[in-house]
Every structure is written in C-alpha cells, then in structure tokens.
Amino acid sequence: MIESSIVAIEYKNVYKKFEGANYNAVSDVNLSIYEGEFITILGSSGSGKTTLLKMTNRLYDPDAGDIILFGENIRDVDAVLVRRRIGYAIQQVGLLPHMTIAQNIAIVPKLLKWDKERIDNRVRELLTLVGLDSDEFLKRYPHQLSGGQQQRVGLARALAVDPKIMLLDEPFGAIDAINRLHLQDELKRLHSGLKKTFLFVTHDINEALKLGTRVIIMNEGQVCQFDTPKNIIKNPADGFVKALINSHREQEKLWEGLI
C-alpha cells in the first residue's frame, strides 16, 4: 500500500491545548505519512482530528512537538507560504460567495502572481478534471451551484497550484448519500492519477475505510490506531476501535433485518 519511501508528513510528539480547555485537543501524536498515500483521519467530534489537520497548514500551531513536511520543519517557514504550498478543501462554505467559480479557483494562482493566460488555462483544465463543464460554470456564483457541484469546485480550487499535499476537512460532510458516493469514487480516481499525498478528515467510518490506503483513528486527542483498513478490521488496537467497528456492525444488522 505504501507507494513511496519519501516521508511527506511527519508528526513528532505533537501536542495542542486550546486556551481555557483542561484537556489536550491533540496529545502526543507521532506519525509518518509517505508520499502518495491517501490517509483518512477518523474520529468523532472533539477527537482532535480537525485540529491535527489544521496544524498541518499552520492554521493552528502546536504547543509542543514538530511537524515536518518533506524534511522541512514548518515551524521555520512563514505560515502563509506553508499554506500556499498545500491544497485545502473544506465543506462548501469555504467557497467565497462574492467571487465567481473561476475567481474562486484562481485565488491561489493569483496570490502566486501567475499570468492571466496561465490562470485561465489552469481553471479550465481543473474544472474538466473534477467533471464540470467549464463554459457552463466559469462565470457562475457558488450559490447557483448544488452542494455536490460546489464541492467539486472546492476540490479544483485546492488542486489549483498542483500542491504535493492535499488537506481535506470533511469535504463531503454536507452532501447527500448518493452524491457522496459519486464524489468519493471520483476523489479516489483523482488521487490515483495524481501522485499526491491526501489527508482526509471524516467522522464516517465507511468513508474512512473506503478511501484510506491507511486510516488514522483518533479519540480524545490521541491516535488509537494507524493502519490499513484491513488490519484495523482484523486487529483493532484497543477498546475504542473495537467499539467503533461494532457500532458499524450493529448498523449492518439493522439493514439485514430490514431486507
């Protein structure tokens, strides 16, 4: 499953505690993620999964520990520069409502001062890549798109400057079940063609196991298990992971009972 021996993201003894909280949001996380992996981070709300993700592009800074991207400690790099190198996609609210689809996708290329022709070409290329007709969508505004279409635009925007690392924070959280399955399949297809490292946060165990080449399971700020989906099902590391898998099995029983 591991596609390369180059370490893309490394977390070393990472801690994060929010002001006023009396527990660690993220506690002693140590992980190595290789280039080209599709990592899903699974946990319930408050598990620290989003905090871990947001520390990766310095939206938050850890209280202790180091985060190293391709050998470079991001503590030593200007936060703005770190973010421009990383693709970042969140639920559809992340599209800027006052900008057209084309302008939204062009944000980071513009920040990096690409010339207009290069930006225009890239925007069209990206829309095609995420399965949207560019002539139809370029000049529309986010509110004129369905949730699924907005999410595709969000992905296109995150991919705009061809970042090596993509952070995806529950990007399909607000999408209906059918469209969600489509988007998951397409994201998998995108990943396999791109040789990028994906870090994908979700609270949906199906999504985590379906998309991840390896899955990080988090609870109360700590990593319970980091392994391939198969190994997680075969050998759950602790009671929490067991409970998580069992809860899903319970749901399956419900289905079997109904059929």
Place this chain on the structure above:
Amino acid sequence: MELIQFAQRNYSILLRALSEHVQMVLIALILSVALAGMLTILAMFFKPIGKFLIYLSSIIYSIPSIALFALMIPLPGLGLGRATAITVLVLYNQFILLRNFITGLNGVDHAIIEAAAGMGMKPTQIILKVRVPLSIKSIFVGIRLALISTIAIAIIASFIGAGGIGLLVTIGLETNNNNRIIWGVILSVGLGIVANAILVFIEKRIKR
C-alpha cells in the same frame, strides 16, 4: 406663492447656501470615511482597539452638537469657520461609521475567513478581498446614515460661521423671516432625500 417669489428674488443666496452646504458635507464625509476606514483596519489587527474606539466615539456622539462646536473653537488651528465645523462632523460620524464597519467586518462567517487563510491569503488580503466585499452592505448603511446625519448636523454649524443652509435658518430666526427658515428646511430635507437616493442607487449597482 410667497415662497416662490422669495426664491426668485433670492435664488443666488439659496444657491450659495446649498453649494456651501454640499461642499462642507462632502468634505466631511470623505474625511470621515477615510479616517473610519483606517481605524477599522487597525481594529481588525487589534481587537480591543475596536471596542475602545466604538466606546470612545459613542461618548463623543452623545455630546450635544452645538456644545461640541463651541468646545472646538479655542483649539489651535480651528477657531470660527468651516475647519471647525468639518472637524466636528468627522468626529460625530466616527460612531456611526465605526460601528457599522467593524461589526460588518467582524460579522463575516468565520469558516469563510478560515478558508481564505487556509489558502494562504495574508491578513491584509483577507480584510480587503474577503471581509470588505462580504460586508459591503453594512459598510454602505453606515455611509448612508453618516451622510444624512452630516447634512442635518451641518445646519447647526452655521452658528460658528461655517455658512451653508444653516445660515438661512439662523438669519431667518434673527430677522423673523419665515420664508428664509422654510427654504432652509426645504433645502435641507431635499438634499437629504437626493443624497439618500444617490447612495441607494450606487449600492444597488455595486451589489449587482
């Protein structure tokens, strides 16, 4: 009839009063928006400053205008006349403008701000390219309110020799000339209505 005859005889006085008033209001408004804009950007970087500025400007706003005009006269460089009037108008406007600007800019959905930051926009870029366009409505409401209030308060400024429509009213009062007073009111109200209409029009154009 009498009113119209008065206007025909004195149209140059009325026109002059109106043009003085428009000038005073426009200069005061431009300076007010510029000052409030700068203070708002400052407040975006240092949150407590925003609260303090709104508080301070609310105190100034609660001083009766005629008293504030009088208080300003002894200050160096001001004295009687238009400079003092404009200073006071700019001070009054800060409360209206800052409140609308700062609450507008702070009211932008936090998730949108974080998305912009996550893409690598710098703090100033987030203010100018995200916060300002998304709070344009609140910004315009502030400017409109400030404009209307400036037109009204500038009437009082005639007491300190700033001229304008207020002069029609004060001289009308002193000489017991009702026509002057009524024309003062008509011009003031008319100016308010026209100015409001122009801003509403601009606002609609900007919002597409």
